[in-house]
Amino acid sequence: xxxxxxxxxxxxxxxxxxxxxxxxxxxxxxxxxxxxxxxxxxxxxxxxxxxxxxxxxxxxxxxxxxxxxxxxxxxxxxxxxxxxxxxxxxxxxxxxxxxxxxxxxxxxxxxxxxxxxxxxxxxxxxxxxxxxxxxxxxxxxxxxxxxxxxxxxxxxxxxxxxxxxxxxxxxxxxxxxxxxxxxxxxxxxxxxxxxxxxxxxxxxxxxxxxxxxxxxxxxxxxxxxxxxxxxxxxxxxxxxxxxxxxxxxxxxxxx
Amino acid sequence: xxxxxxxxxxxxxxxxxxxxxxxxxxxxxxxxxxxxxxxxxxxxxxxxxxxxxxxxxxxxxxxxxxxxxxxxxxxxxxxxxxxxxxxxxxxxxxxxxxxxxxxxxxxxxxxxxxxxxxxxxxxxxxxxxxxxxxxxxxxxxxxxxxxxxxxxxxxxxxxxxxxxxxxxxxxxxxxxxxxxxxxxxxxxxxxxxxxxxxxxxxxxxxxxxxxxxxxxxxxxxxxxxxxxxxxxxxxxxxxxxxxxxxxxxxxxxxxxxxxxxxxxxxxxxxxxxxxxxxxxxxxxxxxxxxxxxxxxxxxxxxxxxxxx
Numbered sequence: 127x128x129x130x131x132x133x134x135x136x137x138x139x140x141x142x143x144x145x146x147x148x149x150x151x152x153x154x155x156x157x158x159x160x161x162x163x164x165x166x167x168x169x170x171x172x173x174x175x176x177x178x179x180x181x182x183x184x185x186x187x188x189x190x191x192x193x194x195x196x197x198x199x200x201x202x203x204x205x206x207x208x209x210x211x212x213x214x215x216x217x218x219x220x221x222x223x224x225x226x227x228x229x230x231x232x233x234x235x236x237x238x239x240x241x242x243x244x245x246x247x248x249x250x251x252x253x254x255x256x257x258x259x260x261x262x263x264x265x266x267x268x269x270x271x272x273x274x275x276x277x278x279x280x281x282x283x284x285x286x287x288x289x290x291x292x293x294x295x296x297x298x299x300x301x302x303x304x305x306x307x308x309x310x311x312x313x314x315x316x317x318x319x320x321x322x323x324x325x326x327x328x329x330x331x332x333x334x335x336x337x338x339x340x341x342x343x344x345x346x347x348x349x350x351x352x353x354x355x356x357x358x359x360x361x362x363x364x365x366x367x368x369x370x371x372x373x374x375x376x377x378x379x380x381x
Numbered sequence: 382x383x384x385x386x387x388x389x390x391x392x393x394x395x396x397x398x399x400x401x402x403x404x405x406x407x408x409x410x411x412x413x414x415x416x417x418x419x420x421x422x423x424x425x426x427x428x429x430x431x432x433x434x435x436x437x438x439x440x441x442x443x444x445x446x447x448x449x450x451x452x453x454x455x456x457x458x459x460x461x462x463x464x465x466x467x468x469x470x471x472x473x474x475x476x477x478x479x480x481x482x483x484x485x486x487x488x489x490x491x492x493x494x495x496x497x498x499x500x501x502x503x504x505x506x507x508x509x510x511x512x513x514x515x516x517x518x519x520x521x522x523x524x525x526x527x528x529x530x531x532x533x534x535x536x537x538x539x540x541x542x543x544x545x546x547x548x549x550x551x552x553x554x555x556x557x558x559x560x561x562x563x564x565x566x567x568x569x570x571x572x573x574x575x576x577x578x579x580x581x582x583x584x585x586x587x588x589x590x591x592x593x594x595x596x597x598x599x600x601x602x603x604x605x606x607x608x609x610x611x612x613x614x615x616x617x618x619x620x621x622x623x624x625x626x627x628x629x630x631x632x633x634x635x636x637x638x639x640x641x642x643x644x645x646x647x648x649x650x651x652x653x654x655x656x657x658x659x660x661x662x663x664x665x666x667x668x669x670x671x672x673x674x675x676x677x678x679x680x681x682x683x684x685x686x687x688x689x
Binding site (some may be wrong): 213224226245 | 437564565566569586587590591593594637640641643644645646647648649650651653655656657
């Protein structure tokens with residue numbers, strides 16, 4: 127872990143977490159990880175190593191078979207999230223941008239889509255409308271407000287998906303493969319946005335295997351190998367310099 | 382050529398014969414039922430999904446509150462169902478066509494949608510009813526005799542068939558005028574305000590939203606198969622493909638449904654959908670409702686009192 131986080135408040139803490147799908151297909155094995163306030167952390171690994179599953183654990187969407195997960199000092203379990211107050215507080219503080227924007231953009235119009243989170247978190251309509259307006263302007267998609275999701279391009283859907291999370295003003299934003307399937311201009315826009323969010327003090331966790339843009343997206347990198355275990359946790363520059371590690375985790379090929 | 386340290390087999394390195402070098406061409410085959418069905422469904426769905434131009438225009442009919450429009454449409458449908466004279470039904474259809482045209486809906490397209498669809502679907506039902514052995518009466522178009530009795534189309538049968546076609550046409554004109562001037566999300570919002578349970582509105586809204594995505598999956602599956610098919614498949618093989626791909630599509634839709642649900646939960650959804658829509662009944666809504674009520678009353682009055 128980077129020494130730059132010393133003294134910062136740990137927000138998310140995963141301890142000895144294991145998870146398997148249907149009790150047979152392992153996705154995470156004894157994973158330990160702490161995310162501190164204001165950090166930008168990349169979860170690196172090959173396809174199927176468990177990055178997306180770890181993000182889902184961090185967002186309280188799947189729950190570990192073994193180990194514990196604490197967010198903002200509270201243990202997050204299926205049962206604890208049944209508490210309406212805790213659920214609302216947790217959902218409002220952690221946002222998740224899914225890899226498949228189609229799954230995240232489900233409302234009839236962009237405006238309704240972006241308003242979904244604030245309304246569900248209890249904001250009144252007036253405040254929600256104001257926030258929606260601001261975030262659509264911020265992401266330069268105000269002209270799409272009344273469009274239906276199926277009328278949007280892939281890049282536009284991604285912007286709407288990000289807007290629908292930013293509008294909740296979460297402290298921690300989880301991104302699953304944010305640059306996947308984006309054209310170069312949208313990718314550059316996204317990387318710049320991540321930079322702005324980092325400067326604004328947001329805590330960012332990104333699951334990716336896009337090593338090319340990694341230094342611009344995260345200060346710290348956590349490498350998960352194909353055995354679903356964390357094999358390295360350190361500054362991005364150091365991780366990227368360790369060729370043997372990257373090849374071992376199937377993140378780079380012998381050139 | 383080698384991959385992963387293995388040499389490619391010799392056949393992979395040889396070019397396959399392509400078009401005949403003499404330039405001759407083979408026999409053309411028509412596309413399969415599957416090809417046509419999928420293409421037709423895609424075009425029809427795309428038309429429904431992307432034809433929002435008229436609904437988005439800022440004209441009187443588009444401005445009417447969708448809940449009021451649904452109630453008004455229900456009144457007109459009720460009137461169309463109770464009217465017994467073809468002339469009244471035709472007048473109702475023409476009046477709606479004129480109104481829709483005045484509100485930016487191309488009357489020609491609306492009329493085509495109604496009058497190309499109605500005869501095709503109602504003919505199956507009404508044609509037998511026009512014959513003397515189903516609807517006895519005065520034979521106006523004899524087709525032969527049966528034990529000395531003339532057999533053919535009867536006046537009573539033709540009148541009943543015409544009435545049914547006119548009624549279906551009028552009802553379809555009402556329904557299409559509503560859907561072509563109201564965006565589907567507003568329509569569902571209106572249905573919600575009229576007391577349709579939230580869960581039903583939510584499911585309908587999402588079903589509509591993801592229909593396109595799933596159709597895309599089916600089209601991709603079919604295209605991938607077609608790209609590797611040299612000889613056009615017969616109908617049996619096509620049906621086998623549809624049955625086999627149903628499983629794949631089910632898997633894809635299940636995966637998508639799980640992801641959508643997770644995306645909803647991640648943003649605080651706890652089972653109670655909330656939207657920005659507010660109920661606002663304005664003067665234009667009241668006018669439209671009163672207009673529809675007057676039209677329905679007039680149609681029934683003329684039908685029952687004037688024409689008897």
